[in-house]
Amino acid sequence: MLRLQVKSYLTELKMKGSSAHTLSNYSYHLDKFISFVESSGLDFTTLTLKQVKQFRNHLVQQGLKPRTINAVLAALKSFYDFLVDEQEVQGNPIITRRLRVKEGQSLPRFMTPEELKIFNRWLKTIPRHMALGYRTMLATGMRVSEVSSVTPNDIIVLDNGGYIFRVRHGKGDKERYVPVIDAGVVNELIDFVGDRRDDEPLFGVTSHAFKWWARKCRLETGVAFHSHRCRHTTGTQLLQRGVFIDKVQDVLGHADISTTRRYAKTAPEAIYELAAKVDEIKERRALYRFWLR
Incomplete structure (x- = not known):
């Protein structure tokens, strides 16, 4: 019965437009x-706050990080909201403010200049499409799930010669536009797109492939690398360049205003100013290919 209700809940999330990444995370959390x-012999329809605390403590004993435990509890609260709406339970026993585990304030783990040198050398040893995928993360701040799902049709050429990506399904299934801030990456993308179909993933791999190569990087270079560090590095570099924090928030697609926003929301055109320009020959080649489509 519980498994069927969870399946119905995930179907409801999908119908509401939740991304595949969100559905995967919620499924993982609710499986716990x-x-x-099932192991405790509990009746989920009569769950009490005391039993929920036992579940939280069980997660702690498993060695899960506070952030992960809080994410599980948030997913569980949302699931019980669904059960209340479906009249399967009378009330929601998940009171997150009384259950949350305190999280330490961790700083973004950006890559140091030395780590970037090692990382860029390593990129030259791996398949071209994977290396360009990672360089695209560094040049845009996009999440690994976003880079793995972009298509050639999501590359937009601006009138001023800049290039941006349209991220159709970001975190929370939100759409945004992201500038490519490295001209070298722009030139590589122009050459790489070639005759690829507009509606197929640009790099032709899944998020799992990027995670596999990230692990290989750690083993071969000794750099504590994971794909999300590219995103941290991009955000840090933009701030170091003097880009306003609210503009960085728009580029990275942060939903929580309190963590990144300190100024009034800027116009979308401000994002375009960050897009790197390409040389005239490369730009003409891109436009030529565009009109041939």
Whole structure:
């Protein structure tokens, strides 16, 4: 019964437009709750706050990080909201403010100049499409799930010669536009797109492939690399260049205003100013290919 309700809940999220990444995370989090309920012999329809605390403590004993535990509890609260709406339970026993585990304030783990040198040398040893995928992350701040899902049709050429990506399904299934801030990456992308179909993933790989190569990087270089560090590095470099924090928030697609926004929201055109310009020959080649489509 519980498994069927979870399946119905995930279907409801999908119908509301939740991204595949969100659905995967919620499924993973709720699987932990299912295992706990089944092993403990609990009735999920009469769950009490005390039993929820036992579940939280069980997660702690498993060695999960506070952030992960809080994410599980948030998913569980949303699931019980669904059950209330479906009249499967009378009330929601998940009171997150009384259950949350305190999280330490961690700073973004950007790559140091020395780490970037090592990383860029390593990129020359791996397949071209994977290397360009990572360089695109560094040049845009996009998440690994976003880079793995962009298509040639999502590359937009601006009147001023800049290039931006249209991220159709960002975190929370939100759409945004992201500038490519490295002219070298722009030139590589122009050459790489070639005759690829407009509606197919640009790099032709999944998020898991990027994670696999990230692990290979750690083993071969000794750099504590994971794909999200590209995003941290981009955000840090933009701030170091004097870009206003609210503009950085728009580029990175942060939903939580309190963490990044300190100024009034700028116009979308401000994002375009960050897009790197390409040389005239490369730009003409891109436009030529565009009109041939």
